[in-house]
Amino acid sequence: MEGCLVPEPARSAIGETKKYSSKIQRRIVHYYFASISLIDDCVGLLVKTLKDTRIYDDTLILFTSDHGEFLGNHGLLRKPSIHCDELLKVPLMMKLPGSRCAGTRIDGLIELVDVYPTLAGFLRIDVNPGVQGINWADKIGKGENIGRDEIYAEMHEVKPIFTSLVGPYTAVVSLRSKQWKLNLYPAAGIEYGQLFNLQEDPDEARNLYADNSFRAVKEERLWRLIRRTHFMADPVPLWLSQY
Numbered sequence: 001m002e003g004c005l006v007p008e009p010a011r012s013a014i015g016e017t018k019k020y021s022s023k024i025q026r027r028i029v030h031y032y033f034a035s036i037s038l039i040d041d042c043v044g045l046l047v048k049t050l051k052d053t054r055i056y057d058d059t060l061i062l063f064t065s066d067h068g069e070f071l072g073n074h075g076l077l078r079k080p081s082i083h084c085d086e087l088l089k090v091p092l093m094m095k096l097p098g099s100r101c102a103g104t105r106i107d108g109l110i111e112l113v114d115v116y117p118t119l120a121g122f123l124r125i126d127v128n129p130g131v132q133g134i135n136w137a138d139k140i141g142k143g144e145n146i147g148r149d150e151i152y153a154e155m156h157e158v159k160p161i162f163t164s165l166v167g168p169y170t171a172v173v174s175l176r177s178k179q180w181k182l183n184l185y186p187a188a189g190i191e192y193g194q195l196f197n198l199q200e201d202p203d204e205a206r207n208l209y210a211d212n213s214f215r216a217v218k219e220e221r222l223w224r225l226i227r228r229t230h231f232m233a234d235p236v237p238l239w240l241s242q243y
Contacts, residue, residue, distance in 0.1 A: 005209055006082055007188035009168035013080035017072050025072060032071055060122055061095040064115065074204075081155050083174040083183045083194075084204050088153050094140075096122070101143055108147020109178065110136065130236035150177040152228050157187055175225040182209075182221040195221065 004014060017025055043063065050056035068087045070076035079087055092110070113133035120127045121137025136146045153174040171187040181204070183194040195209040195218050208214040 004082075005192050005194060005207060007170060007185050007192045010081040010170050010172070010185075011168075013076055013078070013082065013168050015075045016077045017075050028077070029071060032069065058097050059095070060097055060119070062115065062119065063091060063093045064112065065090040066112070080168050081170045081172045081185075083153060083155075083172055083181075085176075085181075085198075085202075088151075088174065088176065096141070101140060104143060106140075106146055108145055109151045109176070110134070110146065110148060111151050129238055130234070132232060132235070150175050150224065150228070152225075152232070173225065173229070175221060175228060180217065180221055182218065182225060184222075184225065 004011070006014065020028070047056065047061075050059050067079055068085075068090055069079060070084070070086050073086050074082075074084060076082065076084075090112070092115075111133065113131075114136060115133065117127045117131050117133045117135040118137050118140070121135040122141070127135070134148070139146045153176070155169060155172045157171045158169050170185060172183055172185050174181065174183045176182075176198075179197060179199045181194070181196045181198055185192040191210075193209040194204075194207045195211075195214060196204045196206070197208065198204070209218065
């Protein structure tokens with residue numbers, strides 16, 4: 001990862017794969033794939049039970065994950081505070097009752113905060129005040145395209161630590177569009193960050209954050225990140241009056 005500009009302690013995770021022989025690295029990948037196979041088997045058992053009890057066609061199923069895993073990409077293991085796509089992109093699959101939208105694939109950008117209001121939308125249930133996600137139910141049901149202009153991701157500081165955490169974590173915030181990704185470390189210095197042109201560099205190998213020829217892009221991305229943070233201010237509890 002050229003010009004990574006990652007602060008400690010997250011920086012200590014870079015090159016972690018070099019600590020292990022190729023044989024051990026291969027075993028790590030095998031164990032991870034085994035975990036995925038276990039999940040697949042359990043999902044299969046759930047689907048079989050739904051079909052055996054004849055409620056599968058009436059059931060809404062959603063499958064997703066909280067984060068990805070580097071698994072050797074960029075010389076990284078686990079999930080340190082380095083927001084490459086291997087960490088941010090997660091599966092999101094839905095099975096609607098009946099055969100509605102079966103086989104449809106949508107490539108728009110959405111966030112996990114959209115899951116709750118979208119599920120509520122399919123169930124015709126009102127969401128509680130303060131929900132910041134988007135309800136995509138109507139558009140999905142009509143087979144229309146969905147998606148945000150950009151998605152936001154964040155990792156907070158983990159101090160004080162009340163439990164044992166695996167991985168070198170530090171605060172990081174990210175804004176990703178289809179073309180650009182900006183990662184910043186608000187608890188570190190101004191010199192730390194990453195800017196990637198995902199259309200020309202999908203592997204996120206060239207960090208443009210310190211490249212002066214991309215200064216205008218970085219400033220515009222920074223403004224959009226600040227704007228997004230502003231609009232995400234907690235809207236609850238609801239105000240009863242101006243004061």
